[in-house]
Amino acid sequence: MAEPSSVDPWGTVKIKDYDQLVKVFGIQPFHTVMRLMVEKGLPLSLHMRRGIIFGHRDFDKVIVSALERGEKAAVLTGFMPSGRFHLGHKLTVDQLLYYQRSLGVKVFVALADAEAYSVRRLPREKVIKLAVEEYVASMIALGLDPEKTTFYFQTNRGTPYYRLIQMFSGKVTASEFQDIYGDLTPAKVVAALTQAADILHVELEEYGGYKNVVVPVGADQDPHIRLARDLADRFSRDLGLKKPAATYHKLIRGLDGGKMSSSRPDFTIFLSDPPDLARRKLMAALTGGRATAEEQRRLGGVPEACTVYDLYLFGLIPNDRELRRVYEDCRGGRLLCGACKRMAWNLLEEFLKNFQERLEQAKEIAWKVVEAPSF
Amino acid sequence: MAEPSSVDPWGTVKIKDYDQLVKVFGIQPFHTVMRLMVEKGLPLSLHMRRGIIFGHRDFDKVIVSALERGEKAAVLTGFMPSGRFHLGHKLTVDQLLYYQRSLGVKVFVALADAEAYSVRRLPREKVIKLAVEEYVASMIALGLDPEKTTFYFQTNRGTPYYRLIQMFSGKVTASEFQDIYGDLTPAKVVAALTQAADILHVELEEYGGYKNVVVPVGADQDPHIRLARDLADRFSRDLGLKKPAATYHKLIRGLDGGKMSSSRPDFTIFLSDPPDLARRKLMAALTGGRATAEEQRRLGGVPEACTVYDLYLFGLIPNDRELRRVYEDCRGGRLLCGACKRMAWNLLEEFLKNFQERLEQAKEIAWKVVEAPSF
Numbered sequence: 001m002a003e004p005s006s007v008d009p010w011g012t013v014k015i016k017d018y019d020q021l022v023k024v025f026g027i028q029p030f031h032t033v034m035r036l037m038v039e040k041g042l043p044l045s046l047h048m049r050r051g052i053i054f055g056h057r058d059f060d061k062v063i064v065s066a067l068e069r070g071e072k073a074a075v076l077t078g079f080m081p082s083g084r085f086h087l088g089h090k091l092t093v094d095q096l097l098y099y100q101r102s103l104g105v106k107v108f109v110a111l112a113d114a115e116a117y118s119v120r121r122l123p124r125e126k127v128i129k130l131a132v133e134e135y136v137a138s139m140i141a142l143g144l145d146p147e148k149t150t151f152y153f154q155t156n157r158g159t160p161y162y163r164l165i166q167m168f169s170g171k172v173t174a175s176e177f178q179d180i181y182g183d184l185t186p187a188k189v190v191a192a193l194t195q196a197a198d199i200l201h202v203e204l205e206e207y208g209g210y211k212n213v214v215v216p217v218g219a220d221q222d223p224h225i226r227l228a229r230d231l232a233d234r235f236s237r238d239l240g241l242k243k244p245a246a247t248y249h250k251l252i253r254g255l256d257g258g259k260m261s262s263s264r265p266d267f268t269i270f271l272s273d274p275p276d277l278a279r280r281k282l283m284a285a286l287t288g289g290r291a292t293a294e295e296q297r298r299l300g301g302v303p304e305a306c307t308v309y310d311l312y313l314f315g316l317i318p319n320d321r322e323l324r325r326v327y328e329d330c331r332g333g334r335l336l337c338g339a340c341k342r343m344a345w346n347l348l349e350e351f352l353k354n355f356q357e358r359l360e361q362a363k364e365i366a367w368k369v370v371e372a373p374s375f
Numbered sequence: 376m377a378e379p380s381s382v383d384p385w386g387t388v389k390i391k392d393y394d395q396l397v398k399v400f401g402i403q404p405f406h407t408v409m410r411l412m413v414e415k416g417l418p419l420s421l422h423m424r425r426g427i428i429f430g431h432r433d434f435d436k437v438i439v440s441a442l443e444r445g446e447k448a449a450v451l452t453g454f455m456p457s458g459r460f461h462l463g464h465k466l467t468v469d470q471l472l473y474y475q476r477s478l479g480v481k482v483f484v485a486l487a488d489a490e491a492y493s494v495r496r497l498p499r500e501k502v503i504k505l506a507v508e509e510y511v512a513s514m515i516a517l518g519l520d521p522e523k524t525t526f527y528f529q530t531n532r533g534t535p536y537y538r539l540i541q542m543f544s545g546k547v548t549a550s551e552f553q554d555i556y557g558d559l560t561p562a563k564v565v566a567a568l569t570q571a572a573d574i575l576h577v578e579l580e581e582y583g584g585y586k587n588v589v590v591p592v593g594a595d596q597d598p599h600i601r602l603a604r605d606l607a608d609r610f611s612r613d614l615g616l617k618k619p620a621a622t623y624h625k626l627i628r629g630l631d632g633g634k635m636s637s638s639r640p641d642f643t644i645f646l647s648d649p650p651d652l653a654r655r656k657l658m659a660a661l662t663g664g665r666a667t668a669e670e671q672r673r674l675g676g677v678p679e680a681c682t683v684y685d686l687y688l689f690g691l692i693p694n695d696r697e698l699r700r701v702y703e704d705c706r707g708g709r710l711l712c713g714a715c716k717r718m719a720w721n722l723l724e725e726f727l728k729n730f731q732e733r734l735e736q737a738k739e740i741a742w743k744v745v746e747a748p749s750f
Binding site for chain 2: 114118154155159162165166167172183185187194206
């Protein structure tokens with residue numbers, strides 16, 4: 001695994017303030033962990049190999065050590081069910097699949113229904129339906145094993161979980177909270193303490209006693225990680241909590257190079273998009289192509305600037321060698337954007353078709369495996 | 376029932392800012408409600424008759440109406456189990472007894488274990504033991520029917536209760552919160568929203584569906600009432616919540632005329648005080664006596680200034696006529712402080728003896744009727 005450099009096929013997505021994350025906040029670069037994993041014979045995920053996962057906290061101490069010692073471990077993530085499931089969400093689910101299938105790590109998925117209700121002002125019934133039929137069903141259709149995955153609503157998680165929230169509240173001061181989150185409102189306080197409970201409750205015997213926990217996040221979610229780690233420290237004696245690990249991943253861009261988000265549907269591929277619509281979005285995507293075909297043949301394209309290349313990099317082309325060939329063909333001016341987009345569409349169409357075929361059945365399974373809140 | 380005046384035997388305890396409570400905050404005077412209750416044939420409590428309960432919000436609309444229509448109603452209070460049970464706590468329990476025995480109203484008692492842990496920094500085990508053996512046991516020994524009373528720990532109340540806290544958090548802004556509570560810390564936010572859930576959760580079907588709720592409080596607890604009432608309004612459509620009623624009572628003073636509180640043991644009668652100790656505290660109590668016996672015979676005592684008279688007023692002398700006689704004998708110079716204190720001690724000793732005889736068995740019952748949190 002080469003270090004990221006300007007001509008690295010895995011290095012297209014730039015992390016803003018990467019140095020700051022490492023130097024100021026103490027996030028560690030991930031490549032040293034990867035060497036350790038290879039030494040220990042642990043498989044790397046596609047997102048690790050390609051540098052999409054760029055940083056971590058204590059992944060070596062918590063997860064690598066646990067796997068080496070044969071101890072149980074857990075991975076936890078959460079979704080606010082307030083929009084439609086898109087490729088940005090899939091990035092996280094792909095990581096969960098790796099933990100579940102390749103490492104045998106237990107998977108927990110929190111559904112932030114209270115936050116969707118209070119922050120997004122969505123009716124409760126809509127939030128619950130969206131959570132089950134859009135989020136949980138998509139995760140199952142993507143391959144998460146419903147038998148081995150715990151999906152839960154934050155407002156339905158049982159008493160010891162809520163007890164944590166109440167106990168945590170007494171061990172964070174207003175100024176610490178403001179340092180971490182920037183401001184302080186009742187909704188934020190409860191949402192943040194709830195997320196800390198999400199991360200830490202799986203360490204309690206009542207929820208399986210998983211002391212080795214990792215949370216895959218984008219860098220923007222680091223405040224939650226810091227709060228949970230601080231609280232674990234403060235409750236290490238009373239509740240036997242251990243600091244959780246985290247990994248930090250780059251985010252997939254929208255098709256205009258901006259954010260991929262439910263609120264920007266024209267630049268976001270939703271997994272339930274009708275093929276025609278997905279095709280139109282893809283064909284209009286921002287690429288790293290030149291002004292003319294002649295120029296592109298002469299100078300080569302710029303995959304680093306290309307949102308279609310992003311799709312390949314984040315998983316649409318799973319084979320590293322094949323990805324490298326596409327990268328080199330683009331830079332060498334041998335692969336022009338029209339042909340490249342047709343290739344991308346073939347891959348994406350196949351993926352969406354397979355996914356959508358599985359989705360209806362996955363919805364039925366989803367209602368069976370998730371206990372919906374009563375209001 | 377006469378209006379309070381300067382020579383009223385029920386008027387000894389002055390309410391600071393009484394006018395402000397009524398005019399600024401909209402608390403209503405209680406005497407008009409009493410007239411209504413008498414009209415409807417509802418019995419008045421000792422604390423109502425004696426003006427100790429001086430104000431209310433919607434007691435007429437919520438409780439009097441419910442009783443008139445034969446609808447079920449509930450009274451709710453909460454204790455932070457952080458000290459020992461004293462006569463100040465008894466004032467609230469006496470009110471609960473009235474609701475339970477005389478009005479047939481369902482009683483709920485919240486035990487604020489999380490707050491005791493986070494605010495008072497007491498170890499969890501100690502908090503739980505204190506809650507059961509000191510608070511719940513005392514309430515049972517005072518006569519609350521353990522079969523008809525729901526005692527619960529705030530950290531052990533079940534999922535729909537916590538769901539309320541999370542949903543409430545989204546409907547209070549930071550500035551509203553600051554207006555009501557003065558400041559904003561994570562501990563206060565969670566404690567305040569938890570208290571709102573205490574007051575309102577009994578309206579949910581899951582907890583009995585008691586839509587007519589009253590909360591007896593001191594005026595210092597009014598912020599919680601205001602928050603709960605605001606939230607009930609905001610969730611009237613989504614959750615069918617109805618604004619709770621409240622009554623406001625004067626607080627019994629400590630034996631030096633200051634606050635009666637666990638943190639001031641010399642001036643506070645604890646219900647588990649050994650008789651000798653209680654006697655010494657009582658004998659040193661501040662009275663409304665004059666400098667000399669001669670002067671007192673001539674000018675009379677001042678029961679309004681006397682903390683021993685407070686004990687009588689708040690219930691040590693249950694008979695109103697007898698209380699009036701003591702009041703008049705004091706003011707007329709016929710009852711001097713020495714004899715009066717001996718009389719008070721006879722009554723108090725009898726009360727403590729009976730109470731303490733019942734306490735050990737009440738502790739056993741308490742452990743059976745309260746489900747203790749697992750950590």
